[in-house]
Amino acid sequence: MLLELRDIKKSFTGAEGPVPVLRGVDLALGAGESLALTGESGSGKSTLLHLVGGLDRPDSGRITVAGEDVTALDDRGRAALRRGTVGVVFQQFNLIPSLDIAANIAFQARLAGRHDAALAQDLAERLGLAAHLSKYPEQLSGGQQQRTAIARALAARPRLVLADEPTGNLDEATAEAVLGAMLELVAETGAALLMVTHSAHHAARMGRRLHLRAGRIA
């Protein structure tokens, strides 16, 4: 298994004490698999992705990515995991304003020591960014910025892609095309894809679908 979650629990502190969000989540994802994570707003989907990406820690339970225990890593180890193994497309795109789109797309791959100009160009074309490569993030629409964040994540050839509503800012036709490109790339590289979506239609295009309800996989 490329990704395994065992009995993951996570609470946040509310005005009246801890509010449990994840109450014991188990999940396994193999290389080459794609999994849609659905659930009502506030059900903990983003929280789960943040835990897997090492951006936050669970209260208890174990998360392994490519055999590595994420819950046991220190900050440096978690940063290294995001640099080398995991690609994230989160709701904040975190593009670098001072770099043009080409350099933003290459950024993660360069950090990982895996920059491949042909792959970067191919991704830019497949994601409709080829005409924008010398522009800066502020000159792009929200949807174009979102596609840049997707290209940046995929260009580094991560073994696991975590995507939180990666087509949320796109019109339906563009969303279809972008999702298709993501699924193709994941299939071509044998990576695993864990994607949060509110769209039943998009979820149906993924290999498997899991629904979060009341803090557990329903």
Ligand SMILES: Nc1ncnc2c1ncn2[C@@H]1O[C@H](COP(=O)(O)OP(=O)(O)OP(=O)(O)O)[C@@H](O)[C@H]1O
């Ligand atoms: N850092 C935090 N501090 C306190 N509460 C938090 C924090 N992050 C998330 N929560 C709470 O945890 C719950 C789950 O949030 P999360 O963002 O994971 O939901 P979601 O399923 O991704 O929702 P959406 O579909 O609306 O994006 C919410 O009630 C939210 O208010």
